[in-house]
Amino acid sequence: MKFADEFRDPAAARGLVKSITELAGDREYKFMEVCGGHTHTIYRHGLEHLLPPSIELVHGPGCPVCVIPMGRVDDAIWLAGRPDVIFTAFGDLMRVPGSDGSLLEARARGCDVRFVYSPLDALKMAVDNPAKQIVYFAVGFETTAPSTAVTLARARQLGTANFSVFCNHVTIAPPIKAILDSPDLRLSGIIGPGHVSTVVGNRPYRFVPEVYGKPIVVAGFEPIDILQSVYMLLAQLREGRCEVENQYSRVVRDESNPVALELLAEVFELRAHFEWRGLGFISQSALKLNAAYAEFDAELRYSMPGLRVADPKACQCGEVLKGLIKPWECKVFGTACTPETPIGTCMVSPEGACAAYYNFGRLHRQTAALAGQQGAAAHG
């Protein structure tokens, strides 16, 4: 077994869709997937068009790149512009627009900005370039934060003084809570994040059924996983159950990863509050380096502008991230805002709803619309 192809089996998908359609019956359902990786899978495989029209999938704020406010991007670009700094970041951060361009554009202007696959690559760069200051742009949920923690522990051990981290790690429970608290949105259930759960386990999501009365199913990232999770949500609703279920059992266990959590506690602490693009300030939703690791904190080593920058007026990323509008309902979607010329973060990251839709969804929708017209013509 290779753990990918088997979970994309079209025959299995068709069987699942039939079962889903039967179980859904006459009622309407609105399920939100939180994780950017799920949004990507849904659009890439046209899953929303396979599902009956009574099931709507709403895309949530689980793309950690998409929720970085512009001011923080500006700080990153400012850091990249410091003399002797090599600024390192994941690929999908390179095109995120700040007030005055992206990291990629900063590089074109002469800043030393380099792509890394792993924070360990950034640390190696620091070891290999003692005359330079290497700054790592740390982004991601609890999935990625432990990797930053291991890297920092190693930097400490090696005494790598020319390494620092610009920490923008966020935590998964607060935005889910913020979405559920939102009066604008009526969800039937949640397709729960998959890889975060390898670190935090399934128990942190208990508040979803226990406090908000909504079922949540932790899902894998292949088409079969998403479809089976939708089925499991429907089954809960039809049977009057309301609990945390784990569809992604081949990777996720109920228990958290104690090694990872210990590393997080060793290196990080919770910020009092943090700004999320589209969701505003959320308390206790983000991480910063704690006192023991202060020497590696880029925010302490450098005096960054730290300005709060409002989104451009045309940008409706906030509404997309909260699932209030679909990408194509944004006024600048596909016109002023495209993957090549993004205005907002939803269009930049491959996991952003707008980028996913732009790259994969438009043809499906046009095809579905055409098919509908042809159907009407045949019956009319």
Added chain:
Amino acid sequence: MCFGIPGQVVEMTDPDAYLAKVDVNGVERAISVRLLAGSRIDIGDWVLVHVGFAMAKIDEREATATLDAVKRMGRAYTDELDAFRSTGVG
């Protein structure tokens, strides 16, 4: 970013430094297994790889169980449909 991909362990490069080599779709690279320090990792195991770290072991039995459940779901429906097709009342 959230992308975690399955990779198969091909070498325990440096257990003390928590480094192992994995094969992801034919490409072999060293990754850190520090986050799985509590578990036993053997050559041939499948792990989920994310930004250069093994996040979890992939349980083949659970994977098979998931796929079986999915196929059963599909079969229950097609069995029902077949049975329905066979009815001759009225």
